[in-house]
Amino acid sequence: MSTSEVIVIGGGITGCATAYELSKRGVKVTLFERESIHAMASGWTLAGVRQSGRDATELPIAREAIKRWAHLGEELEAELDYVQNGNLRLALVPDHEAMIRQVVADGNAAGIPMEYLDTADAVRQIAPEVNETVVGASFCPTDGHADNHKVVRAYDDAARRLGAAIISGEEVLGLTTHGDRVTGVTTAKGSYTADVVVVAAGIYTPRLLESLGLYLPLNIVHCPVAQTVPTDDFTLSPVLGVATGSFAARQTVGGGVRFIGASVPWNEGQHTPANVGMTVRQKENMTRNAIAVLPRLADLRIERVWGGLIDDTLDLIPVFDAVPSHPGLVVGAGFSGHGFGIGPMSGEILANLTTEGGDPRFDLSPFRLHRFAEGVTEVEAELFG
Ligand SMILES: Cc1cc2nc3c(=O)[nH]c(=O)nc-3n(C[C@H](O)[C@H](O)[C@H](O)COP(=O)(O)OP(=O)(O)OC[C@H]3O[C@@H](n4cnc5c(N)ncnc54)[C@H](O)[C@@H]3O)c2cc1C
Known part of the structure; x- marks a missing residue:
C-alpha cells in the first residue's frame, strides 16, 4: 500500500x-x-478560451482564468499556442439577433468588454471568411484559444518537475472509506491511501461517486469535430460560434481549421475512448453547416475527424466541491462543454478546496454536488442515498 497526501483521479x-x-x-x-x-x-476539444456566452455564475471564474492564461506558458515553461484574438458569436438569420444581443447585454452587465456588430461588413472586417449573408455577431476581444494537447502536457510536465507522480494506464476501480471519510483508492494493482481524493474523471465521475451513494446526474452528448490540413490561404483569427451552438471553429497556430457540429445524445455502446468516431450523416451535417458559415472551407481538405463526449450537468455548470458529507472527497466535474477555458482556474479552485476547504475568491455555493440530490425523487433517493 502506498500513501500520498492527495490522489487525483483523471489526467x-x-x-x-x-x-x-x-x-x-x-x-x-x-x-x-x-x-x-x-x-x-x-x-477531443475545440479548445476555445472564452468568457462570452457563459452562465453568469461562472463568469467571475472565467474572468480570472483569462488573466491566468496571459502568463501560463511562461509559468509552465512551455509553448501553449495561446492566442487572444477574440470570439465572434454569429447571428446567421434575423431570428438569432435577439439571442446574440442578449449575450452582449449579459456580458457587459458582468463587466466583460463585448459589443454587438450589426452588419455583415463589421463582422467580416474581423473574420473576412464568414459568409456575407451573416446578420450580426457578438464580439468579445479578450477571448481566444490554445493548443489543448500542449496545455495538458505542460501541466503534466510541470507537476512532475515538482515531484508529482502521474500514473497513466491505471484505472481507479473504487474509492476506499472509513465511515463516511474517503481514505484512498483501489486499482487493479492495489490500494493507495491519501488524506484527500480529488475526482476529476470527466464523464466517468458519476460511476466513482455512486459507490459512495453520491448522485451526479450527467447527460452525455457526442459532438463531431473535424480538422483541415494546414493552410496559408485561409485566415480565421477569432474563434467562431453560432447562436444555436451547432457550429464553432478556430484556426490553430499551425494553420489547420478545426470545427465542430451539432451534438447528439451519446449511445454508450457505440463509443469508447479508443473509438470515438462519428456517423456518415453526422459528418455530412457538420460539413454542410460549416460551409454555410465559412464557404471557402469547401476548398480545404479535411485531415482528421473525431467525436468528443461532453459531460452536461442538469444546469450546465460544473461541480466544484469539498463534499461536506464525505470528508476527504473533492469533486471537479460536469464541465458541460466549457471546461477547457477555465481549466487553469479549475486547478486552482480544486487545490484550494483540497488544502483550505474553500476558495475565498469565488462564491462556490452554486457548484455544490448536493444541489442535484435536493431535487431527486423517492426512487432515485433510494438508489443514490
Ligand atoms: C468536441 C468538444 C468541444 C469542446 N469545446 C470547448 C471549448 O471550445 N472551450 C472549452 O472551454 N471547453 C470545450 N470543451 C469542453 C472541455 O474540453 C472539457 O470541459 C474539459 O476538457 C474537461 O476536462 P476534464 O479534465 O474535466 O475531463 P477529461 O478531459 O475528460 O478528463 C477526465 C480523465 O479522467 C480519466 N478517467 C476517467 N475515469 C477514470 C478512472 N476510473 N481512473 C482513472 N482515470 C479515469 C479519463 O480517461 C480522462 O482522461 C469541448 C469538449 C468537446 C468534447
Whole structure:
C-alpha cells in the first residue's frame, strides 16, 4: 500500500492542473489516469478560451482564468499556442439577433468588454471568411484559444518537475472509506491511501461517486469535430460560434481549421475512448453547416475527424466541491462543454478546496454536488442515498 497526501483521479486539463497547483504548494500528489493524459474531453476539444456566452455564475471564474492564461506558458515553461484574438458569436438569420444581443447585454452587465456588430461588413472586417449573408455577431476581444494537447502536457510536465507522480494506464476501480471519510483508492494493482481524493474523471465521475451513494446526474452528448490540413490561404483569427451552438471553429497556430457540429445524445455502446468516431450523416451535417458559415472551407481538405463526449450537468455548470458529507472527497466535474477555458482556474479552485476547504475568491455555493440530490425523487433517493 502506498500513501500520498492527495490522489487525483483523471489526467485531463482539470486533473493535471490540480496536480500542478497542489505540487506547487509542496503537497505530495499521485494522479491516476486510466488511459493516457488528454485521452478524453481534453484531447477531443475545440479548445476555445472564452468568457462570452457563459452562465453568469461562472463568469467571475472565467474572468480570472483569462488573466491566468496571459502568463501560463511562461509559468509552465512551455509553448501553449495561446492566442487572444477574440470570439465572434454569429447571428446567421434575423431570428438569432435577439439571442446574440442578449449575450452582449449579459456580458457587459458582468463587466466583460463585448459589443454587438450589426452588419455583415463589421463582422467580416474581423473574420473576412464568414459568409456575407451573416446578420450580426457578438464580439468579445479578450477571448481566444490554445493548443489543448500542449496545455495538458505542460501541466503534466510541470507537476512532475515538482515531484508529482502521474500514473497513466491505471484505472481507479473504487474509492476506499472509513465511515463516511474517503481514505484512498483501489486499482487493479492495489490500494493507495491519501488524506484527500480529488475526482476529476470527466464523464466517468458519476460511476466513482455512486459507490459512495453520491448522485451526479450527467447527460452525455457526442459532438463531431473535424480538422483541415494546414493552410496559408485561409485566415480565421477569432474563434467562431453560432447562436444555436451547432457550429464553432478556430484556426490553430499551425494553420489547420478545426470545427465542430451539432451534438447528439451519446449511445454508450457505440463509443469508447479508443473509438470515438462519428456517423456518415453526422459528418455530412457538420460539413454542410460549416460551409454555410465559412464557404471557402469547401476548398480545404479535411485531415482528421473525431467525436468528443461532453459531460452536461442538469444546469450546465460544473461541480466544484469539498463534499461536506464525505470528508476527504473533492469533486471537479460536469464541465458541460466549457471546461477547457477555465481549466487553469479549475486547478486552482480544486487545490484550494483540497488544502483550505474553500476558495475565498469565488462564491462556490452554486457548484455544490448536493444541489442535484435536493431535487431527486423517492426512487432515485433510494438508489443514490
Ligand atoms: C468536441 C468538444 C468541444 C469542446 N469545446 C470547448 C471549448 O471550445 N472551450 C472549452 O472551454 N471547453 C470545450 N470543451 C469542453 C472541455 O474540453 C472539457 O470541459 C474539459 O476538457 C474537461 O476536462 P476534464 O479534465 O474535466 O475531463 P477529461 O478531459 O475528460 O478528463 C477526465 C480523465 O479522467 C480519466 N478517467 C476517467 N475515469 C477514470 C478512472 N476510473 N481512473 C482513472 N482515470 C479515469 C479519463 O480517461 C480522462 O482522461 C469541448 C469538449 C468537446 C468534447
